[in-house]
Amino acid sequence: MRELLIVGAGITGSLTAALLARARPSLSLTVWDKARGAGGRMSTHRDPANPALHVDMGAQYISRFAPRPTDTAAFTTLKEELYSELLKCRVLQPLSGKIEGERSNLAGAEEAKFVAPKGMNSVAKHFLEQSRATVAYQHQLQTTHVRDGRVFCDTSAGASANFDAVILTIPVPQILALNGNFVDHLDSGTRASLEAVKYSSRYALGLTLSSVSASSCSSFDWTMKYVDHPIIRFMSWDSSKRGSSEFETKSDCLLVHTGVPFATEHLETDKPRVQELVMAALTEVLPEVPWGAAKHSHLIRWRYSQVLTPYKDTRGFAELSASDQPLVLAAGDGFAGSNFENCLFSAQNTADHILKHLEPRFILLLNLR
């Protein structure tokens, strides 16, 4: 049995695991993630006092794009299968609310927008369940060390194991920060290409509003809004976005994304101070809401938010190991661009590459029988 480690339970890692499991059920798949749950930058925060209240902190909606001339038939088929599966299982549903102020440079290319009624992280969870991988959260990969034809990995939680192949779906700067001989032995061209991958930064603030402030918000005719403001760039009424009818008032969770310049300037500022600044900005942008009635808040610093400059290779992944070493691949939006479909592209090409790499050994094993 070949043992594979996938690092990262975001959308790329989860889908890669599901695709590998579909193609080769005999593979032994392990997924490690440093967070407490699945989703990565498609994460969903739940109010500890009322887990039924949740707010998407990263990706807000999924855009379905028209086929591009460069799409392969295999990618188009995968996209069709996945959208129909996710809609059938009610993991996704069409977005019905109004988006104000959207200035898309993708006009014409976007066919539909979808939201996840159970929270954006349910998409990654769906694929992880399909993969039947052994998943360990709060396991931050620390060391990647190649020895004796295998890859030794260990985590902050004290776990360690040897693998036949490793797929890293973590943001590229975090790959370069790993310990072990694997990163030290990267060839200079690959290292320079990895160092050239750049990300923007943003803060995300999720707020649970009391029924008082929620009812005072029900007069807004938008569900999501892009804003021209020095601090705030985007806002979304989360329950309204999901068409939730679970609550008396539909507008009870607000998500705020800051703009990139603000986050860049305040990347090292204490989070409580950042939250103060964002709350002050909110009172300017939405003065009609009594913000003192906010019941719960959660702030995330997305140091690596969206990819500004992807990896130069356009395959959606990079092979980091030398040809005589066990396979170590890097994948994810750093290699394809920051949206759902680019992560699908990365996951599909990564899974295909792993399967091709393992194939000679499968064939050898069959011949030996």
Ligand SMILES: Cc1cc2nc3c(=O)[nH]c(=O)nc-3n(C[C@H](O)[C@H](O)[C@H](O)COP(=O)(O)OP(=O)(O)OC[C@H]3O[C@@H](n4cnc5c(N)ncnc54)[C@H](O)[C@@H]3O)c2cc1C
């Ligand atoms: C604010 C924001 C808004 C966005 N809006 C949209 C949108 O509306 N629509 C859209 O399609 N896309 C959007 N995106 C982009 C989209 O979220 C990402 O492109 C996508 O989630 C990337 O998925 P990934 O699996 O490649 O990486 P990630 O989601 O980052 O997954 C990587 C995983 O690796 C884990 N990890 C990191 N380091 C380690 C380590 N050392 N050991 C173990 N685990 C580790 C992380 O915890 C994470 O779970 C947005 C992103 C952000 C941040």
